[in-house]
Amino acid sequence: MTRKKRACDSCHRRKIQCDGVLPQCNFCFHNGVTCTFSRILGARKRTPKPSGNSDKDLARRIERIELALDAAQKNLAARILESREADGSETTSPSASSYHPNGQTGDSATASNNATTPDGHKNTGEGLSPATTARKARSAGRPKSSNFGTLHFAGFHVGEISSCNGIPFFSPNGQNWIRSRTGQDPTFEKLLATGPPWHSTKENHAPLRPDDNVCVTTWELPDKALVESCVRAYCSSSFGHAFPIVEPEEFQTTLDLAYEDEGSPLTIEATSAKACLFAFMTFVHHSRMEHVGEIGIDGQLYMSKAWQLIPQIMHQVDVPSFQTLFMLCMSSMFMGDFQRGSVVHALACRVLFMLGGHAQPSQRSTTNNAVYRAERNKWLESHLRQMFWMTYTLDKEVSVRTGLPPSIEDDYCDLTLPQAHRDPQLMVREGAGSLSNTDSTRRAWLGTFPTTLPGDLTLTIIKSKTYRALYSTAALRKSDAELLRDIRELDEELERWRCSVPQPFRPALAFSEDAASSIDKDMDRHIIMKKSIIHFEYHYLSAAIHRASGRCSVWAGGEGVSSSVAITVQASRSTLIYLRAAADGITETAFWLVVFYPMSATLTLFCNILLDPCNAQAEDDLDLLCTIPSLIMSIKKSPLTAKEQAYFQEVNEFFAELTRLARCAIDRISPMRDTEAAMELD
Structure with a gap:
C-alpha cells in the first residue's frame, strides 16, 4: 500500500510545501535540520480568534498559562525521578532539589557534589542518560545575569533593550539567530560599538x-x-x-x-x-x-x-x-x-x-x-x-x-498608597478638569489630587514586583514551573489593576487602529500625557511579564509557551499603534522618557517577524515598523542639538537595517509559500 504523502514536522510547522523525500526533504536538507514525522495526526478544530477586549480573554490567558505550568511541573518531576534512577541519588522532594544553599540549582549542585567518582576519578559525564545530558546542556545555556532590558524571545537570548538611548544591542547569539532566519549578515557594528555610556570613555556629555x-x-x-x-x-x-x-x-x-x-x-x-x-x-x-x-x-x-x-x-x-x-x-x-x-x-x-x-x-x-x-x-x-x-x-x-x-x-x-489615590474615580475627576481656567481655579483644581506624577503608583509597584520576581539574580535560578507561576500571578495582578482604572483612562488589552479614533485630542496636554504614559506603561509591563517565558527550557525542545509570546507581541504592537495615534499630544519635555517604549516594542515585533514570517500580520507589522522613525522625530519640535541630531541618525540607520532584515525574512519564505499555493490549486 502506498504511503500517503504528508509534510514533515518542520515544513508543517512553517506551513510550507514539503516534497516528502526520504530521509530528508528539500527544506530540511538546505537548512541542516533533522527531518522528522513524529507529530500526532488528526483533524484539529479551529478555535475562533478571541477578541482583544473580550471579558473572557483573561480567563483564557490564565488557563493557557496554568496548562503550561502544570506541564512544566510534571516535566520537572519526571526529570527528578529519572535523575534518581540514573545517578543513584537518595530520594528528595522536588522543592529540595530545586535550590542549593550556595545558589546553584539542584542539577548543578548534584554535578558539583558528584565531581569525583567513588574510586577517585573525575566524572566526565560519560555514561549519563540522554535526559541528564540534555538537562545539563540546558542549564549551561541559562543566562548568567538578567535585567528588565534583557530580551529572550522564543528561547533565544536576542540582546538588550535597556541601553540609555533606547537603541537595542544584539548579542552574538542574537546576531546568529537573525542570520539563520534572514540569510543575511546584520550590520549593527556601529551601534554595537557605541554601547551604554558607562562602557565608553568618549566625552559626550556637558562638562x-x-x-x-x-x-x-x-x-x-x-x-x-x-x-x-x-x-x-x-x-x-x-x-x-x-x-x-x-x-x-x-x-x-x-x-x-x-x-x-x-x-x-x-x-x-x-x-x-x-x-x-x-x-x-x-x-x-x-x-x-x-x-x-x-x-x-x-x-x-x-x-x-x-x-x-x-x-x-x-x-x-x-x-x-x-x-x-x-x-x-x-x-x-x-x-x-x-x-x-x-x-x-x-x-x-x-x-x-x-x-x-x-x-x-x-x-x-x-x-x-x-x-x-x-x-x-x-x-x-x-x-x-x-x-x-x-x-x-x-x-x-x-x-x-x-x-x-x-x-x-x-x-x-x-x-x-495615599488615601485619595485609591479613589476609583480619581482619574475621571482629573479628566473632567481643565487647565485653561484662571490661576486660582487652577490651583484649587490641582489641589484635589494627592498623586500627580504622569504614571500610576499601583502600576509602578507592580513593575517593581516584576523586576524582583522575573529579572533579578534570584529569578534566574527559578525552575520553569516557578517562573510560569510568577508570570501567571503577575498577569492576574496587572489585570486587576487594569479593571480598576475608570473607563476613560483604562488601557485596552489590545489597542487597535479602530480604537485610535477614541483619543480626545482636545483634552489638556497634561491629561493626554498622563493617559499616554499609563497606556505605554501597561503595555510595556504586560510584554515584560510574558517575555520572561522566553527563558523557559521547554523552548529547547522546539515547543514553548506560545500564549505568552502572543501576549508579548500584541502588547508591543499596541504600544506602537497607540504612539501613532497620540504622538501629537506627547510633550517635548518627555521625549527621552517616552522614546524607550517604542524602541522596546520595535524589537519584539521584529523578532516575531523573524520567528514566523508566514504570519498574516507580518506585512502589517513591517509597515508599522517603517513609520516609527518619523513618529519619534515628530515629538521633537524645537531645533535639534548636536546630540539629538546624532541620535536621530542612529535611529534611522537602526530602523533601516531592521526593516531590511525583516523584509529578507519574509521574502525568503515567500517562494516556498507560493509553490505550496500553486500545488494546492493543481
Missing part, C-alpha cells in the same frame, strides 16, 4: 565645570525677581502639577537664605540653598514651560554651578539638598543623560532615607531625623511622602532604562 571666565563669578545668583517669576510660572503649570518638587511658601524660605548676605562667606545652609536655586533654574529651563522660554534662562550655566556644589551639600541633610539632587536628576533625564542622572538619583535616594521619607511619620527613627525634629509639621510630613513617591517612581524608571538594580528596596519602605 561638570563651566569655562574659566564663568568660574570668576561662579556663585553669582540670577536676579531674584526673575527666580520668583519662574516659581510662579512653575506652580501654575501642568509641569509643576506633574512634578510638585517645589512648594511656593517653602521655597521662598530657601530663596531668602540663598540671597542673604551674598558677599559674606558661605555657610553650609546657604550653600545648600544656592545649589537648590541653581538646580531649580535648570529644572525650569528643561521643562520647556510656556513663557519660560521667553525669559532666556541659561540652563547649562546653572546646571554647571549646581554640580560644583554637590560635594558641599553632602554635609547638609535637608529638604533643599534632596530637591537639588532630584531636580538635577530629572534635568539630566530630560537631556537624555541617563548615566549622570542615575548616579545623582542614587544620592537623592540616600538623602531621602535620612530624612525619613520612606516611612510613615509614626515609624521614623528620631535619630535619622534629628535635624528636622524642631520643624516637623503636618505639611512637611505630607511633602516628604510626596517626594518619596516621586523618587520611588523615578527609581523604577531609571532601573528599567539602564538595566541596573533599583536603589530603593521595597521591603524597607512603607508602600501604603
Whole structure:
C-alpha cells in the first residue's frame, strides 16, 4: 500500500510545501535540520480568534498559562525521578532539589557534589542518560545575569533593550539567530560599538565645570525677581502639577537664605540653598514651560554651578539638598543623560532615607531625623511622602532604562498608597478638569489630587514586583514551573489593576487602529500625557511579564509557551499603534522618557517577524515598523542639538537595517509559500 504523502514536522510547522523525500526533504536538507514525522495526526478544530477586549480573554490567558505550568511541573518531576534512577541519588522532594544553599540549582549542585567518582576519578559525564545530558546542556545555556532590558524571545537570548538611548544591542547569539532566519549578515557594528555610556570613555556629555571666565563669578545668583517669576510660572503649570518638587511658601524660605548676605562667606545652609536655586533654574529651563522660554534662562550655566556644589551639600541633610539632587536628576533625564542622572538619583535616594521619607511619620527613627525634629509639621510630613513617591517612581524608571538594580528596596519602605489615590474615580475627576481656567481655579483644581506624577503608583509597584520576581539574580535560578507561576500571578495582578482604572483612562488589552479614533485630542496636554504614559506603561509591563517565558527550557525542545509570546507581541504592537495615534499630544519635555517604549516594542515585533514570517500580520507589522522613525522625530519640535541630531541618525540607520532584515525574512519564505499555493490549486 502506498504511503500517503504528508509534510514533515518542520515544513508543517512553517506551513510550507514539503516534497516528502526520504530521509530528508528539500527544506530540511538546505537548512541542516533533522527531518522528522513524529507529530500526532488528526483533524484539529479551529478555535475562533478571541477578541482583544473580550471579558473572557483573561480567563483564557490564565488557563493557557496554568496548562503550561502544570506541564512544566510534571516535566520537572519526571526529570527528578529519572535523575534518581540514573545517578543513584537518595530520594528528595522536588522543592529540595530545586535550590542549593550556595545558589546553584539542584542539577548543578548534584554535578558539583558528584565531581569525583567513588574510586577517585573525575566524572566526565560519560555514561549519563540522554535526559541528564540534555538537562545539563540546558542549564549551561541559562543566562548568567538578567535585567528588565534583557530580551529572550522564543528561547533565544536576542540582546538588550535597556541601553540609555533606547537603541537595542544584539548579542552574538542574537546576531546568529537573525542570520539563520534572514540569510543575511546584520550590520549593527556601529551601534554595537557605541554601547551604554558607562562602557565608553568618549566625552559626550556637558562638562561638570563651566569655562574659566564663568568660574570668576561662579556663585553669582540670577536676579531674584526673575527666580520668583519662574516659581510662579512653575506652580501654575501642568509641569509643576506633574512634578510638585517645589512648594511656593517653602521655597521662598530657601530663596531668602540663598540671597542673604551674598558677599559674606558661605555657610553650609546657604550653600545648600544656592545649589537648590541653581538646580531649580535648570529644572525650569528643561521643562520647556510656556513663557519660560521667553525669559532666556541659561540652563547649562546653572546646571554647571549646581554640580560644583554637590560635594558641599553632602554635609547638609535637608529638604533643599534632596530637591537639588532630584531636580538635577530629572534635568539630566530630560537631556537624555541617563548615566549622570542615575548616579545623582542614587544620592537623592540616600538623602531621602535620612530624612525619613520612606516611612510613615509614626515609624521614623528620631535619630535619622534629628535635624528636622524642631520643624516637623503636618505639611512637611505630607511633602516628604510626596517626594518619596516621586523618587520611588523615578527609581523604577531609571532601573528599567539602564538595566541596573533599583536603589530603593521595597521591603524597607512603607508602600501604603495615599488615601485619595485609591479613589476609583480619581482619574475621571482629573479628566473632567481643565487647565485653561484662571490661576486660582487652577490651583484649587490641582489641589484635589494627592498623586500627580504622569504614571500610576499601583502600576509602578507592580513593575517593581516584576523586576524582583522575573529579572533579578534570584529569578534566574527559578525552575520553569516557578517562573510560569510568577508570570501567571503577575498577569492576574496587572489585570486587576487594569479593571480598576475608570473607563476613560483604562488601557485596552489590545489597542487597535479602530480604537485610535477614541483619543480626545482636545483634552489638556497634561491629561493626554498622563493617559499616554499609563497606556505605554501597561503595555510595556504586560510584554515584560510574558517575555520572561522566553527563558523557559521547554523552548529547547522546539515547543514553548506560545500564549505568552502572543501576549508579548500584541502588547508591543499596541504600544506602537497607540504612539501613532497620540504622538501629537506627547510633550517635548518627555521625549527621552517616552522614546524607550517604542524602541522596546520595535524589537519584539521584529523578532516575531523573524520567528514566523508566514504570519498574516507580518506585512502589517513591517509597515508599522517603517513609520516609527518619523513618529519619534515628530515629538521633537524645537531645533535639534548636536546630540539629538546624532541620535536621530542612529535611529534611522537602526530602523533601516531592521526593516531590511525583516523584509529578507519574509521574502525568503515567500517562494516556498507560493509553490505550496500553486500545488494546492493543481
